[in-house]
Amino acid sequence: MIMKNYLKFIKLNEESITPKYLQIYNAFLAAVESNQLEVDDVLPSINDLSIALDVARNTVERAYRQLKNFGVVDSVPGKGYYICKVDFTHPIKVLLLFNKLSNHKKIIYDALVARLGEFGVIDFYIYNNEINVFRKIIESKADSYDKVVIIPHFFDEEESTYKLIETINKDKLVLVDKLIKEVNGDFCAVYEDFQKDIYGALVELKDRLNNYKTIKIIFPANSYYSKNILEGFINFCVHHSFDYEILSNLKNEVMMEGTVYINLREDDLIELIEQLISTNLVLGQNVGIISYNETPIKKIILNGITTISTDFMMMGETAADMIMSGCKSHVSIPFKVTQRNSV
Structure with missing residues (x-):
């Protein structure tokens, strides 16, 4: 068994949100695919690799466990890990771009990763709703991946953003959470129908809403939230004869009896509760x-x-199914109302 210089092909990217154990896993698979590693090549010990890469021991252990589950690596008690197979179907390489981190984005990520399993390797980036950060990632990385999965929410410059997304090979493109009508061609999309969703939800809640006079939605100015939410909200209020108001914040708001508030951000929910x-x-x-x-x-x-x-969860699982199947359909995810005592 021969020990090779594994640091030549393992390069951890500190800018990537991809967990480091997955980066290590992906690096070993890429090294096998490029013939840098061959059958019977010895992998460094968990201790040695964790020290060399300056990562936790369990990070390396988790990467090795995944390689072993995939069937590329095996281990011998007392001798350690080694490459046991090089003829495998390479997992789908996925570039995953989220606009931000949040509780519900984590649900999408976890569901997508769990559904893909060993069939996909993911590099995960956050672009913080910034078009320039997004452009840099797309222009430098998109061509190197089998699939480019994007949650496309931005603060501004929407037209130039859509043109940028248009440049991505449609066979690779998977849009998640938001369908962009300006992006043409056959591509995958799993999305919220923002206008239809809020309208239908408020119709479902109408019996309770009839106990109130005014509905106010807190829709932050200069935000990434879809303006289709406002269209659906206004249509409902007009069609069902509710007074309504759109607030950009709660700074000067005084709570009045007979009012229902709709919040999009968790910070606004906290402020509403404090005022109440x-x-x-x-x-x-x-x-x-x-x-x-x-x-x-x-x-x-x-x-x-x-x-x-x-x-x-369904959104993440459906996106994963699209990645694996290569289908190019557009799927709207169901919207659910959970009625509790606040209305």
Whole structure:
């Protein structure tokens, strides 16, 4: 058995959000595919590699375990790990681009990774809603991947952003969470229908909403949220004769009896609750709250906050299925209302 210089092909990218154990796993697979590693080549010990790469021991252990599960690596007690197979079907290389980290984005990520399993290797980046960061990643990396999976939310420059996405090979492209009508051709998309979703959710809640006079939605200015949410909200209020208001923030808001608030951001939900506590108003009787995106804590806060939410687990699993099947359909994910005591 021959020991090779493994540091030649293992390069950890500190900018990538891809877990380091997956980066190590991907690097070994790439080295096997490029013939830098051959059958019977010895891998460094878990201890040696963790020290050389300056990562936790369990990070290397997890990478080796995944390589062993994939069947490329085996181990002999007392001798360590070695390459046992080089003739394998290479997993699908996925460039995954999220606009930000959040609870529901984590659900999408976890579901996608679990569904792909050994069939995909993922490099994960966050571009923080910034077009320039997004452009740099796309222009420098997209060509090197089998699939480019994007959650396309930006603060501004939408037209130039869409043109950039248009340059991506449609056989590779998978849009998640938002369908962009300006992107043409046959490609995969799994998305929220923002206008239809909020309209349908409010129709489902109409019997409870009839106890209130005014509905206010907090829609932050200069945000990445889809303006189709506002279209669906306004259409519902007009069609069903509710007074309505669009707030960019709660800075000057004074809670009044007969008002229902819809929040998109968790920070605004906290502010609503703080204001409510400072009044004599009773949630679910004098005022109401409807919150976007289901999270476990909303079951508990003030005896339960009513939520409207996409099935983010289904979104991640459907995206993974599209990656593996290569299908080019557009799939709208169901939107769910969870009624609780806040309305």
